[in-house]
Amino acid sequence: xxxxxxxxxxxxxxxxxxxxxxxxxxxxxxxxxxxxxxxxxxxxxxxxxxxxxxxxxxxxxxxxxxxxxxxxxxxxxxxxxxxxxxxxxxxxxxxxxxxxxxxxxxxxxxxxxxxxxxxxxxxxxxxxxxxxxxxxxxxxxxxxxxxxxxxxxxxxxxxxxxxxxxx
Numbered sequence: 001x002x003x004x005x006x007x008x009x010x011x012x013x014x015x016x017x018x019x020x021x022x023x024x025x026x027x028x029x030x031x032x033x034x035x036x037x038x039x040x041x042x043x044x045x046x047x048x049x050x051x052x053x054x055x056x057x058x059x060x061x062x063x064x065x066x067x068x069x070x071x072x073x074x075x076x077x078x079x080x081x082x083x084x085x086x087x088x089x090x091x092x093x094x095x096x097x098x099x100x101x102x103x104x105x106x107x108x109x110x111x112x113x114x115x116x117x118x119x120x121x122x123x124x125x126x127x128x129x130x131x132x133x134x135x136x137x138x139x140x141x142x143x144x145x146x147x148x149x150x151x152x153x154x155x156x157x158x159x160x161x162x163x164x165x166x167x
Contacts, residue, residue, distance in 0.1 A: 038137030
């Protein structure tokens with residue numbers, strides 16, 4: 001769970017990044033995780049930082065919408081790429097995986113969370129391992145299936161600018 005002071009520091013750090021994002025023309029703001037060193041471009045302005053509710057990492061919620069972005073990293077000692085993929089794919093919330101891709105040190109899973117709503121939720125998760133395979137970084141974007149056209153380019157941009165943890 002984010003402690004109020006930690007959340008305030010995170011918001012301050014992200015606010016200082018605003019001038020750099022204005023130069024990019026995309027409204028994206030750079031973020032580097034202080035613990036694991038992975039980096040991402042965050043769609044602040046469309047999303048806001050929220051309390052992660054006890055989960056590790058950084059949580060974003062779409063302003064006025066249902067989409068979420070979660071970023072985290074952690075130790076991966078003793079966990080193979082295949083084992084982590086299987087663990088995520090069999091998580092209680094995953095209903096159907098419709099897409100998967102991967103390589104020696106990364107994988108992507110995408111599909112639908114069955115959330116009981118009329119409009120199921122699409123998830124897109126990417127996991128990257130450090131060069132020594134000892135740590136990982138991950139992000140997940142979720143949004144209502146009916147909003148897929150609106151989020152396709154955001155998912156691509158986010159994926160292209162997400163980096164693996166430093167060793």
